Amino acid sequence: MNRHSLLCAWIVALVACGAAASCRPSIALGDPLPAASPGDTHTASEADLEAQLEAARKQLEAAAHQVAELTAQLSRPVIEKFMALGDDPDRAIIGVQLDPAGDPQGARVREVSPGGPAAEAGIRAGDVIVAVNDTAVKGDDAARQVVDLMRNVKPDSKVRVRVLRDGKPRDFTVVARAGLGYLLADGPITMPGPELLPHVRAPLMLRGPLTDLELVTLSPQLGRYFGSDSGVLVVHAPGDGALKLEDGDVILAIDGRRPTSGSHATRILASYQPGEKLTLHIVRLHKTLDVEATVPERPHHRGVMLRGHRAASV
Amino acid sequence: MHTELEQGERLAALLRSLPEQTLGPYDWSEFRRRAHERAALGQRIGEGRRVAAVVVIAVAVCAGAIRWVESGPRPAAPPAAAPRVDEASAERYLASLPHEPAVVRVGTRAAVATLEDHIALVDDLLSAERVERAPPARLLALQHERSELISSLVQVRYAEALADESR
Numbered sequence: 359m360n361r362h363s364l365l366c367a368w369i370v371a372l373v374a375c376g377a378a379a380s381c382r383p384s385i386a387l388g389d390p391l392p393a394a395s396p397g398d399t400h401t402a403s404e405a406d407l408e409a410q411l412e413a414a415r416k417q418l419e420a421a422a423h424q425v426a427e428l429t430a431q432l433s434r435p436v437i438e439k440f441m442a443l444g445d446d447p448d449r450a451i452i453g454v455q456l457d458p459a460g461d462p463q464g465a466r467v468r469e470v471s472p473g474g475p476a477a478e479a480g481i482r483a484g485d486v487i488v489a490v491n492d493t494a495v496k497g498d499d500a501a502r503q504v505v506d507l508m509r510n511v512k513p514d515s516k517v518r519v520r521v522l523r524d525g526k527p528r529d530f531t532v533v534a535r536a537g538l539g540y541l542l543a544d545g546p547i548t549m550p551g552p553e554l555l556p557h558v559r560a561p562l563m564l565r566g567p568l569t570d571l572e573l574v575t576l577s578p579q580l581g582r583y584f585g586s587d588s589g590v591l592v593v594h595a596p597g598d599g600a601l602k603l604e605d606g607d608v609i610l611a612i613d614g615r616r617p618t619s620g621s622h623a624t625r626i627l628a629s630y631q632p633g634e635k636l637t638l639h640i641v642r643l644h645k646t647l648d649v650e651a652t653v654p655e656r657p658h659h660r661g662v663m664l665r666g667h668r669a670a671s672v
Numbered sequence: 673m674h675t676e677l678e679q680g681e682r683l684a685a686l687l688r689s690l691p692e693q694t695l696g697p698y699d700w701s702e703f704r705r706r707a708h709e710r711a712a713l714g715q716r717i718g719e720g721r722r723v724a725a726v727v728v729i730a731v732a733v734c735a736g737a738i739r740w741v742e743s744g745p746r747p748a749a750p751p752a753a754a755p756r757v758d759e760a761s762a763e764r765y766l767a768s769l770p771h772e773p774a775v776v777r778v779g780t781r782a783a784v785a786t787l788e789d790h791i792a793l794v795d796d797l798l799s800a801e802r803v804e805r806a807p808p809a810r811l812l813a814l815q816h817e818r819s820e821l822i823s824s825l826v827q828v829r830y831a832e833a834l835a836d837e838s839r
Contacts, residue, residue, distance in 0.1 A: 411838065415835050415838070418831050418834065418835055419777070419779055419780050419831070419835065421831065422780055422783050422827070422828040422831040422832065423779065423780070423783045425783070425824050425827050425828055426783035426784070426786050426787050426824060426828050427783070427786070429787060429790075429820060429821055429824035430786050430787065430790055432820065433790055433794070433817045433820065433821060436813055436814065436816075436817045437790075437793065437794070437797070437817070439813075451789075451792045451793050451795075451796045452792070452796065453788075453791070453792030453793075453795050453796065454795060454796070454799065455795045455798050455799050455802075456799040456802070456803070458799075458802040458803050458805075469795060470795075471788065471791045471792040471794075471795045472763060472766040472767065472788065472791060472822070472825065473766075473771075473784065473785075473787075473788030473791070473792075473825070474788060474789075474791065474792035474795065475792065476792075478771070499803070501799065501802070501803050502803040504799075505799055505800050505803050508796070535789060535792065537793050537796065568778055568779070569777075569778055569779025569780075569782075570777075570778075570779065571777075571778040571779075572775050572776065572777050572778070573775070573776045573778065574774065574775055574776070575772070575776075590776075593775060596778075619771070619772060619776075620772055620775075620776025620778075620781065621771070621772045621776060621781055621784075621785065623776075623778075624776060624778050624781040624782055624785060625785055627778065628782045628785065
């Protein structure tokens with residue numbers, strides 16, 4: 359072996375050792391050339407990592423689910439106490455805390471619920487509500503006036519709210535969501551695992567193949583490509599052929615309700631009970647069609663009965 | 673000098689005459705190609721490991737939170753002050769997040785929606801209780817509940833954002 363070859367071999371051996379020291383499979387001296395078996399090592403290690411990552415994602419999602427579910431369960435007794443004292447279970451919510459101290463101009467918003475209807479509409483803490491559905495509110499009991507007006511609002515209805523922000527009037531449309539009756543709906547469901555936590559109510563929680571569904575809110579550019587100017591794009595259809603959706607479908611409506619975002623579509627889908635039938639109005643390969651589907655069963659869970667109307671927040 | 677020069681030439685001639693088999697396993701260009709390949713693989717693996725590590729840490733945090741919720745005794749009367757999380761910073765964090773991730777995974781989003789709706793309900797109840805001049809203990813109970821819900825929402829949204837980033 360000449361010096362040049364020896365030097366090359368030695369350097370390659372060093373590099374190979376370095377790679378091996380990082381506990382990763384690598385191409386070592388004497389390995390078959392990639393041309394003979396292209397990308398085998400890559401494929402194996404990347405596939406393994408991808409499997410691990412997918413498993414970690416599933417764990418993360420399961421943990422997030424449990425955190426939400428247990429928190430909702432723990433908050434229930436407190437909320438029920440307020441129900442027992444005469445709150446209308448079917449009242450709608452908009453998600454604002456009002457300052458009870460009178461403001462000559464209206465009701466000052468102390469807090470806005472993150473992700474709540476008011477926040478989604480664009481209302482902020484510090485805004486002063488001066489009218490609800492064209493009824494002016496002002497004076498020392500402006501906050502009470504807003505609360506009273508909200509008692510007449512039904513879930514899913516649009517509420518016109520006029521506020522003063524930095525002294526200038528601004529109008530917002532808030533879509534009210536269902537409140538107590540929905541969130542504290544009757545019907546026990548079981549938790550996964552050996553324990554049976556009684557009377558967990560979490561009507562928005564989804565289980566089974568629907569949880570894998572991935573959606574993207576359609577932008578105008580995406581819309582042009584997929585042949586629709588509205589709706590949500592299915593980037594990953596649920597497993598087991600649930601809802602008969604396919605990757606690349608655009609959901610235009612679910613039983614007539616038009617989702618405006620991925621979150622909105624989630625709320626609509628979560629309002630169905632396992633076994634319920636629904637009609638999806640979709641665009642598939644630039645053609646519009648209706649798909650009849652059944653909401654899949656939730657593994658380990660029995661259905662949650664909704665009180666009164668289909669809830670919500672949709 | 674002359675002898676050394678001749679010896680060098682002879683040695684070079686001998687080396688040149690060696691059979692092909694004694695050459696190195698591959699030439700410099702092949703070595704560089706393999707080295708580049710190893711570097712690229714190492715980088716991809718390194719990124720993957722970092723993402724996996726972050727995801728595993730987040731799972732551990734969430735699992736710890738669940739255990740805390742399941743095992744921790746809940747006070748009969750909630751403390752008047754100092755909620756478990758700094759609610760203001762938690763809300764700032766929530767406000768800093770986009771309304772929804774670029775790709776909405778329906779399972780996680782449903783968990784987020786559950787918490788958001790509970791918080792909205794508690795906020796509306798707080799408004800109603802305040803205008804009715806409810807006793808402070810009732811308001812505190814609701815405030816405490818709100819803090820718990822916000823804390824959980826932060827965790828769930830963090831998990832959602834993390835999963836979205838690792839895609």
